[in-house]
Amino acid sequence: MTAAIPEWFRAEHYDDGPVPVPDSSPGTGNAAEVATSNPVLKLRRLSEMKTPPPTKWIARGWLPRSEITVLVGEEGIGKSLLWVRIASRITTGQADPAMKMPTRQPADVVVIVTEDSAGEVEARLKVSGADLTRVFLFCAEDDGSGNPVFGNAMNGDMLTLDAMLAQDGIDPALVVVDAWVDTVSGSLTLKDSQQARQAMHPWKILAQRHDIAVLLMTHTNRMNTANTRDLMGSTAVLRQKARMVLFAARSAADKESEAQHIWVGPDKSNVTGIASALKFTVKVEQVRDQTDDDPGTTAHLIAPADACMTIRDLLGQWKREETDAERAPSKSEQALELIREFMTGQGQPVPTEDVRAHLADNGIGFKAAQKAMNEIGQSRAAAFGAPQTYSLHQSGRS
Structure with missing residues (x-):
């Protein structure tokens, strides 16, 4: 029996020849858009197969290389500040003991942003201490606008990104997509679990081909629950497909107090145990002159503290406290x-x-x-x- 696979999946397509010229159209990955080959399916003795290498980490227990990690959280709580903190450590090579990031050689970070301006991204990275010469925005215009659109195959904008990551002069360790849903082709329906899986598949190929971490950002829904699966709503398939899922949240007490905190922790891991959540303080800094239209501030995460419990347990505790506070006393x-x-x-x-x-x-x-x-x-x-x-x-x- 034989099975046809796409041309881009074959390693020799890139290892033994030049990177193909990207197709400029988004495409949807139908049969006309890919070439085929005829590898032979057969029974292979497990003891004679190549053993895959152990998982490599950018942040052990938080962010694996060659894999997809999803960061999900309520809209507007500042979860984007986490990838900014990670990017600042990657681009400078500095350690982050709280997230188990050792000192390393500096590397590059590629960012796709759909909700924040390039100016705001730059301000956050600067105040976090990132090396901006190692941060690349993947966009169509010099002002950061013109977001890419990705389908369910290595074509169109995905193939363009794939080719650019292979160029000399760039040493990528992380690709961030914030927010991922905004970049998915309109021809795909993410509520359909099969189509959602197909939309994630090219990112898996990209992560493995370049040995990079891919961090996809998405929002929770508005359900009143502590169940992280339910909070992911229509994008719950991300939890199934991703190797790692990080969850960001704020407690009711944090939302009512002047002190701003964000709690982040792994919610799912297929490659390691679940680490305890971290409590970050959100520090607001004055970065430019204030005007009537612009406060001139930006924020970054500081002072990580161990929550001594997983993010899932933390959400459950907050929910119980909320329920107890609302319950009429006996x-x-x-x-x-x-x-x-x-x-x-x-x-x-x-x-x-x-x-x-x-x-x-x-x-x-x-x-x-x-x-x-x-x-x-x-x-x-x-x-x-x-x-x-x-x-x-x-x-x-x-």
């Missing part, structure tokens, strides 16, 4: 709070009947009142036949 919880409020500021002990009367006035029945009083305090008489008085245990006062 009669038992109400009784405990009423007792503490009544006893606060009073010299202890107080007449037991006064405590019971206070609880009854607030709708607490006798049994619930007695149970709550026994849980955090005790009643006793100073002498035989004397009225009982009530006092809180030391542990029951908070």
Whole structure:
């Protein structure tokens, strides 16, 4: 039996000959757009096959080479600042111990941005300390506009990018697509899992061909859930196809406070254990003069701290806290709070009947009142036949 494969998949197409001239049309990868070959399918003894090399990392446990990593998070929380931080370390060769990035020789980063201007990207990279001579924007115009469009095969703009990554004078380690969905050809429907897989496949080929990390950025949906699979919504197939998935989030407390933080961590890994999430502080810097139209600021991530739990566990904890805060207290919880409020500021002990009367006035029945009083305090008489008085245990006062 034989099987036809696309011409671009054959290693000799690039190793033994010149890089082909890219087709300028986006294309959709139909049979007319690819050449064919006839490799022979046969049973191959596993013990005699070449052993694949172990996974190589840019950031161990976070960003593998030759693979697709997806970074997903709520829109507007600053998740793009993570790739900026990573790019600054790659282009300067500096270590980032929190993300397990060792000191290395500097390398290049290729960026495709659809939501931020080239000026904003430049400002963020500058304040993060990146070497801008090693950052390349893949776009049509000098001002950063003119985004590429990618189909489901190595043709059109993908083939152009593939050829440029192979040129002399560029040493790429990372390609960032922010936001990936904006670059997908309109002929593909990402809600269709098969078409979504096809849209990701050329990125897998690109990552392996050039031994680079590919980081695809996407947004969560607006579902009220802590389940990361559900939060990925129509792009959930990314989680299945990608080797690594990173999740970025902000807690409700962070959103309400003046201090800005973003929590990021691996949510899925096919090649290593799941690392703990990191809590970054978002620092805003003045980078140009303020005007009526422009605050002149940009932001970067600093002070990473270990969350001591995975991002999935963290989201679950936040959801439970949110649910508990919104849940109406039970009669038992109400009784405990009423007792503490009544006893606060009073010299202890107080007449037991006064405590019971206070609880009854607030709708607490006798049994619930007695149970709550026994849980955090005790009643006793100073002498035989004397009225009982009530006092809180030391542990029951908070």
